[in-house]
Amino acid sequence: MIKAIVTDIEGTTSSIDFVHQTLFPFARTRMRAFLRENAGDDRVQALLADVEEVEKGDLSLDEAADVLERWIAEDRKLTPLKALQGMIWKTGYEAGELKGHVYADTPEALRGWHAAGKALYVYSSGSVEAQKLIFGHTDYGDLTPLFSGYFDTRIGGKREAASYRRILDEIALPGAQVLFLSDVGEELDAARAAGMQTCQLVRDDKTVPAPAHPQAKSLAEVSA
Template identity: 75%
Template structure:
């Protein structure tokens, strides 16, 4: 019996286009000014130190901004980039300049599953803060009360089975009681290797079907 559902965001609950055409450009546009304005912020400095560690060299603020903008262009899944993007997006959401996209079937499915007593979690390469923002400021209202927790790349990469084992340990459930939802076959394969049940979302023709997993086009079609 499934007792918990872990869902990806991009291409699963929300549009890939929203992330790549709205969120990423917003972060890139505001990155340099944000770093200047927050130069004295300890949390920002910690992430910049991680950027330097990743690059294995000292960086001026402008050089760090150059690196981060390049990482955005390359869609790098690096934790310091995701953390800084989350901070920038928070300002955008709070200013009303951003509104989190979710597919029309997403709120219906999430509310139904929670009403059935299932625990809902998010696992995305975006930071935990970014995850809370996209659901907290969604175009369907605040959906964060539906979730029991959030996981990002600090538990490991999404294509590594060990990451899903780490999540299972944290939520205290065996794999056979947990369903993982994603559009990416390699992520589903990793989750399956860790013992989780899986389902692939085929939202559009860009998604490559992955063998060995339940497949649906909408969250409301997922068999739990």
């Protein structure tokens, strides 16, 4: 019996195009100005230090901005980038410039599972803050009260089985009672290796099918 559901965001609950065509450009065009305006913020300073650690050298503010803009273009799954993006997106959501996209079937499925007593969690490469912003500012209202917790790359890479074992430790459930939803086969493989149940969301022809896992075209088709 499934007692908890852990869901990815991009291509699962929300459109990949929203992330790549709306969120990424929004952060990229504002990154340099954001760093300049918040250069004295302790958290921003710590994240810039993390960028220097990845790049293995001291960077000026403009050099760091160059690196971060390049990482966005390359869709790098790096924690300092994701954290800074989340901070920039927060300003956009609060100003009404951004609205979190979720598929029309997402709210109904999440509310149904929540009402049935299943604990809901998010695991995405985007920062926890960014995850909460997407689900907190949708056309269907604030969906964050439906979730029991959030995980990002601080728990580990999404294609590493160890990350899913850590999640199981955090939520204190055996893998057999936890369902992981994603559109990416390698992530599903890692979750299954950790003992989780899996289901691949195949919403369009951009998704590479992973026949080793059960598949669904929408959350309404997911058997949980």
